[in-house]
Amino acid sequence: MTRGRWGLMAALALSVVVPLGLDQYKLYVLSLTLVYVILAIGLNLTLGYAGQISLCHAAFMSFGSYAVAILGQHGVAFEIGLVVGVAVAFAWGLVLGFPALKVKHHYLAMVTLGFNIIVFLVLRNWESLTGGSFGISNVARPAWGPLSFKSDRAFYLYILAWAAVVVASAYWILTSRWGRAFRAIRENEMRAEVVGVSLRNYKLMAFAIGAAYAGMGGALFAPLLGYIDPGAYTLDRSIQFLMMVVLGGLGRFEGPFIGALVVTVLPEVLRGSEGLYLIIYALAVILMMLFMPKGLVGLWDLAWRSSRSRTSPSISSASPR
Amino acid sequence: MALLEIENLTKHFFRLSALSRVSLSVEPGELLGVIGPNGSGKTTLFNCVTGVLRPSDGHVRFRGEDITGRTADTVYRRGIARTFQLIQLFPEMTVLENMLVAAQEKRGTLLSRLLRREEAETATRALVLLEFLGIAGLKESLASNLSYGQQKLLDFGMALMSDPQLILLDEPMAGVNPTMIKNLIGHILELNARGYTFVVIEHNMEVVMSLCRRIVVLSQGERIAEGTPAEIADNPLVLDAYFGR
Amino acid sequence: MADFVQLSVAGVSIGAIYAMAAIGFVLLWQTSNTINFAQGEFVVLPAFAMVLFFVIFRLPFAAAMLATVLVSTLLLGWGVKQLLVTRLLRMGVLPLVIATIGLSLLIRYSLQQFWTPLALPFPAIFSRDPIRLGTIVVSLEEIGNIVFAAVVIGALQLFITRTKLGWAMQAVAQNRTLASVLGINVSRLVTITFMLNAALTAVAAILIAPVYLVKYDIGIGLGLKAFYAAIIGGFNQIRGALLGGLLVGVVETLSAAYISSHFRDAFALVILIAVLLLKPEGIWGVKEEWA
Numbered sequence: 001m002t003r004g005r006w007g008l009m010a011a012l013a014l015s016v017v018v019p020l021g022l023d024q025y026k027l028y029v030l031s032l033t034l035v036y037v038i039l040a041i042g043l044n045l046t047l048g049y050a051g052q053i054s055l056c057h058a059a060f061m062s063f064g065s066y067a068v069a070i071l072g073q074h075g076v077a078f079e080i081g082l083v084v085g086v087a088v089a090f091a092w093g094l095v096l097g098f099p100a101l102k103v104k105h106h107y108l109a110m111v112t113l114g115f116n117i118i119v120f121l122v123l124r125n126w127e128s129l130t131g132g133s134f135g136i137s138n139v140a141r142p143a144w145g146p147l148s149f150k151s152d153r154a155f156y157l158y159i160l161a162w163a164a165v166v167v168a169s170a171y172w173i174l175t176s177r178w179g180r181a182f183r184a185i186r187e188n189e190m191r192a193e194v195v196g197v198s199l200r201n202y203k204l205m206a207f208a209i210g211a212a213y214a215g216m217g218g219a220l221f222a223p224l225l226g227y228i229d230p231g232a233y234t235l236d237r238s239i240q241f242l243m244m245v246v247l248g249g250l251g252r253f254e255g256p257f258i259g260a261l262v263v264t265v266l267p268e269v270l271r272g273s274e275g276l277y278l279i280i281y282a283l284a285v286i287l288m289m290l291f292m293p294k295g296l297v298g299l300w301d302l303a304w305r306s307s308r309s310r311t312s313p314s315i316s317s318a319s320p321r
Numbered sequence: 322m323a324l325l326e327i328e329n330l331t332k333h334f335f336r337l338s339a340l341s342r343v344s345l346s347v348e349p350g351e352l353l354g355v356i357g358p359n360g361s362g363k364t365t366l367f368n369c370v371t372g373v374l375r376p377s378d379g380h381v382r383f384r385g386e387d388i389t390g391r392t393a394d395t396v397y398r399r400g401i402a403r404t405f406q407l408i409q410l411f412p413e414m415t416v417l418e419n420m421l422v423a424a425q426e427k428r429g430t431l432l433s434r435l436l437r438r439e440e441a442e443t444a445t446r447a448l449v450l451l452e453f454l455g456i457a458g459l460k461e462s463l464a465s466n467l468s469y470g471q472q473k474l475l476d477f478g479m480a481l482m483s484d485p486q487l488i489l490l491d492e493p494m495a496g497v498n499p500t501m502i503k504n505l506i507g508h509i510l511e512l513n514a515r516g517y518t519f520v521v522i523e524h525n526m527e528v529v530m531s532l533c534r535r536i537v538v539l540s541q542g543e544r545i546a547e548g549t550p551a552e553i554a555d556n557p558l559v560l561d562a563y564f565g566r
Numbered sequence: 567m568a569d570f571v572q573l574s575v576a577g578v579s580i581g582a583i584y585a586m587a588a589i590g591f592v593l594l595w596q597t598s599n600t601i602n603f604a605q606g607e608f609v610v611l612p613a614f615a616m617v618l619f620f621v622i623f624r625l626p627f628a629a630a631m632l633a634t635v636l637v638s639t640l641l642l643g644w645g646v647k648q649l650l651v652t653r654l655l656r657m658g659v660l661p662l663v664i665a666t667i668g669l670s671l672l673i674r675y676s677l678q679q680f681w682t683p684l685a686l687p688f689p690a691i692f693s694r695d696p697i698r699l700g701t702i703v704v705s706l707e708e709i710g711n712i713v714f715a716a717v718v719i720g721a722l723q724l725f726i727t728r729t730k731l732g733w734a735m736q737a738v739a740q741n742r743t744l745a746s747v748l749g750i751n752v753s754r755l756v757t758i759t760f761m762l763n764a765a766l767t768a769v770a771a772i773l774i775a776p777v778y779l780v781k782y783d784i785g786i787g788l789g790l791k792a793f794y795a796a797i798i799g800g801f802n803q804i805r806g807a808l809l810g811g812l813l814v815g816v817v818e819t820l821s822a823a824y825i826s827s828h829f830r831d832a833f834a835l836v837i838l839i840a841v842l843l844l845k846p847e848g849i850w851g852v853k854e855e856w857a
Contacts, residue, residue: 107846110797114842121835184422187411195423195479196397239667246664278675285668290653293661
């Protein structure tokens with residue numbers, strides 16, 4: 001087996017075994033990080049690989065969360081709620097893809113931003129469906145008959161399983177010709193079209209798939225917290241995902257992992273410094289951008305430089321603008 | 322039947338008329354040259370044919386099918402490929418990846434695409450073309466790291482990936498050293514001999530005169546002359562367009 | 567009817583302040599492709615500075631105002647540009663965006679931690695006594711804000727359209743490469759734009775301090791409003807940002823009075839959707855050509 005494969009097996013084994021020994025809070029943070037990795041992978045596909053600006057990732061996330069929560073209230077199985085949430089997110093991702101065909105970058109930022117605000121306001125005001133500002137509590141964790149994932153450890157493993165599915169599917173997509181087409185669009189849209197890449201189809205797909213991943217993340221997020229309210233899906237949240245993807249490394253496969261880890265775990269690590277932790281975090285973000293504007297994945301590259309094989313150029317050579 | 326028929330093609334930009342009722346046809350297997358002073362509408366012509374711009378009026382027919390106003394990717398899939406005056410590549414992707422992007426949108430069933438059977442064939446084809454052009458050794462280099470001449474060759478290679486029936490070259494010799502020019506001319510002639518049809522925009526008169534058997538001249542968006550290199554060289558209208566006024 | 571006019575005046579009054587923040591925002595975008603997520607905090611910081619100079623040091627109002635504008639221009643204009651923008655702008659839009667997000671967090675939580683998490687009261691600049699104009703009652707404060715803002719925005723407009731520097735700004739906004747080829751020092755111009763923005767937000771801060779309370783977290787809402795105003799009004803024209811700001815102010819005030827809190831959001835929503843669907847470049851925005 002190649003070194004990469006060993007590394008993967010090891011990572012997988014570690015991620016299953018190690019967390020089981022952690023205390024409840026640390027396990028929660030780790031579970032949350034996994035959920036955010038899923039979300040970040042989605043945004044990285046849309047923004048990092050295909051170059052389409054999406055500032056409404058939190059809105060797509062909310063579709064997953066609320067689908068699971070609302071359907072759960074009516075006794076529907078979690079997995080069905082998840083599928084519904086992903087489908088709704090996918091559909092809205094397609095819808096958001098259409099402006100991407102017509103308007104230039106900064107307008108796309110505006111449109112997606114506007115969409116985020118719209119969804120937030122709808123969530124807050126459609127009380128009969130979403131519970132308004134109060135949200136929905138007691139979101140049930142999945143259960144397969146007698147096998148319940150209610151315990152934190154069991155649910156962590158459940159999230160891990162779905163995360164593995166997401167990572168595998170993202171890897172498959174991004175190393176395929178689709179991934180190449182996305183990157184071509186990001187690098188030179190006009191040329192891409194002239195060599196046969198249908199901008200329309202691929203831009204819509206970039207949005208839709210990214211949104212679907214977000215929906216999946218949202219669906220897992222709801223039972224992790226146990227309750228949801230519109231405040232979790234504001235513009236701030238979308239910006240948080242943006243930070244993850246840029247800090248980690250846009251358009252790089254490892255980016256979302258690094259980014260989600262840093263954005264989720266760093267504030268926790270700093271928590272000991274009392275009120276200063278947010279200030280230190282903010283300074284850290286600024287410094288990271290100043291010194292590693294292409295993302296922390298640069299450090300990762302340095303560590304692996306000598307052993308980097310060129311067998312998968314479409315991943316390792318993908319670097320953001 | 323002509324391979325490409327352009328009929329009364331017109332393109333306005335606000336009040337500027339970039340193309341004015343230009344008509345021409347391209348026969349299969351031809352090597353047609355398009356010349357004219359700067360701003361005569363040559364690149365605009367290419368842009369309108371390939372779907373980068375939408376013509377204001379007129380028609381473009383390829384193998385009998387009306388492709389006027391279709392998107393660029395549709396035109397490409399019909400079999401028309403092109404290169405650009407200002408080199409357009411995918412800078413952060415490798416040479417091989419650049420070639421692969423140009424190949425991928427061809428036929429194949431969904432299943433075969435899912436199973437990626439075509440990937441290997443496409444990669445082989447790309448390597449063969451890169452060999453033909455002499456840049457196979459650079460296949461893992463980033464496109465942005467190539468020299469100008471190498472980028473030109475890559476641009477050319479990308480245009481060949483889909484096995485197009487018509488290849489539009491926009492100033493392929495611009496900024497290229499004499500050795501490379503001979504190189505490129507050689508490639509073009511060899512491909513033409515194999516049956517590929519070319520339309521070439523060029524400023525380099527020597528190249529045009531030696532490469533093309535028929536030449537069309539544009540000036541200020543209009544077609545002003547057509548003929549063999551000898552005829553064009555003597556045509557007073559042509560001389561006027563370049564040197565007069 | 568009188569109510570409506572009064573409320574509209576109040577709306578325009580606060581809208582004018584929003585407009586200044588929105589205009590600065592648009593200026594930054596136009597000349598340097600910067601999406602300044604810290605624009606709200608660019609108002610909060612000078613507001614705190616104003617408290618420092620006017621309330622704590624008890625400087626006369628004009629002096630305090632001058633000091634605030636100077637501090638803001640230096641720190642948030644020149645300082646931010648030299649330290650952050652110059653380096654990051656080369657890397658594209660996104661790294662700078664993230665940096666401004668970090669900056670907004672830094673300013674916000676530094677103020678909370680090192681100054682106070684509490685709201686600081688600020689004395690009114692203009693008197694709040696009612697003035698009667700026929701059946702309509704307005705306050706000097708409202709009129710004062712409108713006049714003040716109008717003067718500042720008017721001066722800005724004159725600067726941009728009548729001075730060489732202003733023309734240079736327009737040139738850079740339209741085509742940066744061409745502008746630099748024509749001999750315009752683009753970097754210096756961007757610095758000037760940042761300084762202008764900081765001055766604008768400082769003025770906005772001075773006017774808004776008596777109206778809102780000066781608190782570390784009001785930047786979130788203000789920043790969002792500036793953004794919203796720019797989206798609706800027009801992201802690539804100053805008059806767009808002006809219109810957007812005024813609209814936000816008026817809609818906010820009127821809907822607070824006439825529409826129940828239930829539907830207030832929906833109203834803002836509908837406007838946003840309408841603009842995005844019908845004219846995504848904003849009401850007074852200009853459609854940009856496909857490159």
